[in-house]
Amino acid sequence: MVAWFHVFPLVTPGNRNPFRGGPEQAAGEPVKLPQSPAVRVGLSISIATGLYGVSFGALSVTSGLDFWQTMALSLLLFSGGSQFAFIGVVAGGGSGVAAMSAATLLGMRNGIYGMQLNALLRPRGWRRFAAAHVTIDESTATSTGQTDPAEQRRGFWTAGIGIFVLWNLFTAVGALAGSALGDPKQWGLDGAAVAAFLGLLWPRLKGREPVAIAVVCALATVLAVPFVPAGVPILVAALVAAVVGWFSHGRSDEGLEPDVDPYAEQHQGAQGTGRGPGEDA
Amino acid sequence: MTLWWWLLLSCVLAYAWKLVGYLVPASLLRNPRMSRIAGTMTIGLLASLTVVNTLASGQSLALDARLGALAAAAVALWFRAPFLVVVLAGAGAAAGLRLLGWN
Numbered sequence: 294m295v296a297w298f299h300v301f302p303l304v305t306p307g308n309r310n311p312f313r314g315g316p317e318q319a320a321g322e323p324v325k326l327p328q329s330p331a332v333r334v335g336l337s338i339s340i341a342t343g344l345y346g347v348s349f350g351a352l353s354v355t356s357g358l359d360f361w362q363t364m365a366l367s368l369l370l371f372s373g374g375s376q377f378a379f380i381g382v383v384a385g386g387g388s389g390v391a392a393m394s395a396a397t398l399l400g401m402r403n404g405i406y407g408m409q410l411n412a413l414l415r416p417r418g419w420r421r422f423a424a425a426h427v428t429i430d431e432s433t434a435t436s437t438g439q440t441d442p443a444e445q446r447r448g449f450w451t452a453g454i455g456i457f458v459l460w461n462l463f464t465a466v467g468a469l470a471g472s473a474l475g476d477p478k479q480w481g482l483d484g485a486a487v488a489a490f491l492g493l494l495w496p497r498l499k500g501r502e503p504v505a506i507a508v509v510c511a512l513a514t515v516l517a518v519p520f521v522p523a524g525v526p527i528l529v530a531a532l533v534a535a536v537v538g539w540f541s542h543g544r545s546d547e548g549l550e551p552d553v554d555p556y557a558e559q560h561q562g563a564q565g566t567g568r569g570p571g572e573d574a
Numbered sequence: 575m576t577l578w579w580w581l582l583l584s585c586v587l588a589y590a591w592k593l594v595g596y597l598v599p600a601s602l603l604r605n606p607r608m609s610r611i612a613g614t615m616t617i618g619l620l621a622s623l624t625v626v627n628t629l630a631s632g633q634s635l636a637l638d639a640r641l642g643a644l645a646a647a648a649v650a651l652w653f654r655a656p657f658l659v660v661v662l663a664g665a666g667a668a669a670g671l672r673l674l675g676w677n
Contacts, residue, residue, distance in 0.1 A: 389580030407595020481669030484643025488664020534618025548613030
């Protein structure tokens with residue numbers, strides 16, 4: 294999915310800094326930021342993820358939100374999956390409550406990421422509140438993919454801030470372009486939404502079990518559509534998925550993958566981005 | 575106007591999820607069942623959103639050009655195309671099929 298990552302050669306953390314620890318290291322140590330592997334990965338993931346803010350912006354305005362509602366989602370909600378979920382429910386004629394519920398349930402995993410990052414980075418004071426806002430799939434994966442604490446910190450902030458800036462910039466571009474398009478169906482924008490959701494789902498389907506969960510939830514959705522108001526079938530599927538998660542025993546980090554894998558090269562064949570909640574103490 | 579309120583409430587709740595991980599004692603969230611459910615629910619919601627956007631029109635099911643978009647996106651993903659290319663493939667397939675007369 295990110296073939297062009299080959300353009301940015303990934304440096305393996307070989308010459309690791311012996312002085313581990315706090316943020317003061319970045320200032321005091323002669324580590325040039327462009328040489329930091331985590332910063333490189335963070336920058337390239339920022340560009341890849343930021344760019345697809347265009348599709349969010351365009352789809353959002355064509356699904357009935359105005360420019361500032363679209364920008365509010367990217368600036369304040371700032372979590373790609375939840376933003377697409379919100380506009381996806383609105384586009385399908387669902388109510389505001391249903392849109393909010395879908396977006397909120399989809400945001401639950403960010404709480405798990407927050408807990409992992411809190412254990413890894415231990416941000417203090419105002420940094421903790423800033424870190425929370427940019428805690429998303431990609432910044433978490435960029436950080437947990439590193440082994441050196443200083444690199445973990447750099448990776449998180451580079452990806453988090455980089456994606457935030459570019460995602461909002463390109464959301465605005467997409468929203469302006471989308472409002473100029475006219476009839477969205479003529480341009481196949483409803484098809485673009487379908488593709489976007491499949492694109493978000495795809496990287497999480499590693500192995501037989503997540504595929505089975507996806508199929509069961511898809512079936513539950515289809516069965517529910519004729520019987521409940523628009524938007525509610527998505528919540529039915531969420532309930533089914535939660536029940537499956539409660540009663541089954543699989544990988545505890547299943548489904549917790551970024552849309553764009555920052556370490557795509559290393560992960561050919563390998564599974565998972567690293568730390569589960571119990572591994573760091 | 576009411577949409578604005580639901581939208582802003584969504585933003586508050588999204589931030590609350592994120593912040594909870596930083597503020598709540600790790601032992602509370604360390605329960606593997608919590609991250610397991612967060613994961614299965616992510617998969618379930620995205621699968622459901624894909625299906626709804628492909629098949630639902632209001633409260634009925636319809637087979638139309640969006641099915642072509644789904645197929646085109648799957649092919650693009652299979653060949654590891656970047657996200658933006660996947661989205662364009664979906665749009666192109668739906669627009670193209672409509673030009674050919676399949677709604």
